[in-house]
Amino acid sequence: MVAIVTASLLPIPGVADSANHETVSSLDSFVRQQRTDLGLPGLDVVVLSQGSVKFEGTYGNVYSGGPGVTLKTPFVLGSTSKQFTALAIQQLISQRHLALSDPVGALLLELGGAKSPFSTVTLAQLLSHTSGISEHAGREEFNPWPAVTSIQDESRRVLQSPPTAAPGEHFEYSNANYTLLGAIIEKVTGRPFEDALQVLVLGPLGLTSTTSDLELARSNGLAAGYYTWFGIVRVVTPGAMWPMGAPSAFITSTASDLTRLLQVHLGEPSGIAAATLANARAPLTRANQYSQYASGWFVRPFWELHDNNENSTDASLPTLWEHTGNTERSMSYLAFAPSLGLGVVVLSNYGLGTDQDKLSRFTEALLHKIVGTLDTPATVDPLVTAAPVIMIGLPILQLMMLAWLIFATSRPRHSRTGRWLPLLVGTLVTSGTVYFALFVVPNRTRAPIFDPTWWNATPDLAVSVGISLLAVLSWVALIAVWLIRRRTPLMEQKRSYDT
CATH class of the missing domain: 1.20.58 (Methane Monooxygenase Hydroxylase; Chain G, domain 1)
Known part of the structure; x- marks a missing residue:
């Protein structure tokens, strides 16, 4: 199903003449072709311009022979879950329960934080993946046979893992950072992670279908996760999803709720203070030569506004906040540019498998299509x-x-x-x-x-x-x-x- 909300997709001020922009029908054709090429069973795509929905497309089925995907269909988010956890932390900071400089040792004393090699790691370093916790330490939530499954027990294990660098030394993306943030949220609020998330973030934002409770998500029609075996047979294939992975990967949401989230970041009023949202968007460290990392968001120049991503360091380019997410059987993408009023939501119930760059190729091509510029030629290993x-x-x-x-x-x-x-x-x-x-x-x-x-x-x-x-x-x-x-x-x- 495709909702043609407007006859032309954008204009975006300062980008190009609106006559050059792609029509909704052209974008729909592009998305359909991409879905076929990538073998995506179910797919949601929403595009915002000036904070208003200009395109929303739903494709495929929740499961084979089942109902069609809608904007209300829950999907497992993967790493785009992190911005919800980070926003909960920013809420606690705004309420003066926490500070970015607070050390892990004091916050997680009962879990062995004081004796941990990460005792001096700060909240800011956990949020920005500069704690020295290894990428490997954060893979346990995808283990089919984990030793523990609760946020608290997994945090205790992470706190005793060997560091790869001194705190603040360099950026190393690890889900384990957000596992510890989940434990801190539970400790400070005295609530289970799901309850705290609802009170601190989801309720104030007005998100009614977002949850870290997988059983609740399944009862609400969670999209079944698919995998394509040997590049030939696409079937529903179970993947690991454990409670301790909720703060970093296993929150579920819908295109409708995520659209509302982006509209709030683009300026629509909500129950969360504008200053708190701004703090969540503020870069905390440099991730690489091209981008910075904020609280669950990569922050970079919107280089897709140039053909073939040329002049990617152009200082006049608007800033884009984005994050991809993928679990073993799902993938997601969120992006927004406040100065343009642009927002993009992508959800699918598909595992990337051996081609881990598949999602990024799609989302980059999608951004180029939206703004009417030429994409760089696709290269595949x-x-x-x-x-x-x-x-x-x-x-x-x-x-x-x-x-x-x-x-x-x-x-x-x-x-x-x-x-x-x-x-x-x-x-x-x-x-x-x-x-x-x-x-x-x-x-x-x-x-x-x-x-x-x-x-x-x-x-x-x-x-x-x-x-x-x-x-x-x-x-x-x-x-x-x-x-x-x-x-x-x-x-x-x-x-x-x-x-």
């Missing part, structure tokens, strides 16, 4: 493109090598070449398999091969690697048996000669 073929082909090739070796060694009349050729070829294939499984995959997933967090994120890759490694072990065992059988007659022959 050749290894990512070839991933489905590799995942299917490598185990099959390895199994073929096993069959060839078994056949060759079981026929004594085979020539020496007939015996050694499969051994040579198979060893080369096996070496390639081991290199792919133990070096390429960990490098690309940024996780050790035995880290279960990536198994859920890319289950088809995990299956492929698992089968391939089993085949490798079988290959080694077969060669060992063959060498033993070949050596036994030679030993007997030697003993006979000695006698």
